[in-house]
Amino acid sequence: MKFYLILLLAVGYMCSKAFKFEKVSRLEAVTLPFYAxxxxxxxxxxxxxxxxxxxxxxxxxxxxxxxxxxxxxLKETTRFDKHGRPIKLLKKGKAYNIGWFLVFLVGIMLEAVAEHGIGFQMILEKLQEEVERDLFIFKYFSTGSTWYLWELSAVSNLACTYFLEKKFPNLRTAFKRTSKTKTSEDK
Structure with missing residues (x-):
């Protein structure tokens, strides 16, 4: 029972983050999808x-x-990170949460087909793994996933980043490498 409560709270927390403006992370938007x-x-x-x-x-x-x-x-700021990239704030919204859940469902369906069935406990374990990967970046680097789950994760995240850049053309500046280190006082 405690496991279900903790999992439910973690899912709720993760979903609530999509409704807040958060700093755009090059690690999450570029590095992790390419790793996947x-x-x-x-x-x-x-x-x-x-x-x-x-x-x-x-x-x-x-x-x-x-x-x-x-x-x-997307919300612009006048601040820069330690690498001189402008800090941009992104609120992902309801569609992001729905899309995340759909990615999870597609992954579960692929697992069910590959494993010739799937039980409720396995679904909960997979949900726990996905939530942990979203909440704890280091969990992303585990190697236990199958190729189709890595593809699903990589392509959906890269597509999300691509379409965000199309929607907000100035978002790309938050991902670019810079040669000069700036602070907010340098502006």
Whole structure:
């Protein structure tokens, strides 16, 4: 019972973060999705069946990444981070949470097909893993996922970042490398 309560509180906390303006993170928007993509390539078995699944899953993941950006709002600040990049604040919104849940469901369905069924306890364990990955960045670097979960994570996150950059063209400046270190006083 305690596990379910903690999991419910963690999901609630994670979902509530989507309704607050938070600093855009290069780690979350760029580094982690590319890491997931690398893990996908490292775990992928190249055969015709997997290539077909990969292509279909890529289309689904791009659509989910697009959907997650629907309610996003960007707020500019006059501050800079320690690398001289402008600090931008992003509120992801309700569509992000719905999209996150849909990504989770697609992952569960893929697991169910691959494992020939899935139980309620396994669904809760997978939910716990996903919530932990969102709340604790270091959990993202575990290697226990299958190639299709790495692809789903990588492509949906990269698509989300891409569509956010299309929606907010000035967002890209928050991700660029800089040669000079600035502080808010340097402006």
């Amino acid at each position: 993509f690398w893990m996908f390539l490292a775990n992928f078995t190249w055969n015709w069946k997997n290539v077909g699944i990969m292509c279909a899953l890529c289309i689904v993941a791009v659509c989910l990444g697009w959907y997650q950006t629907r309610d996003a709002e």
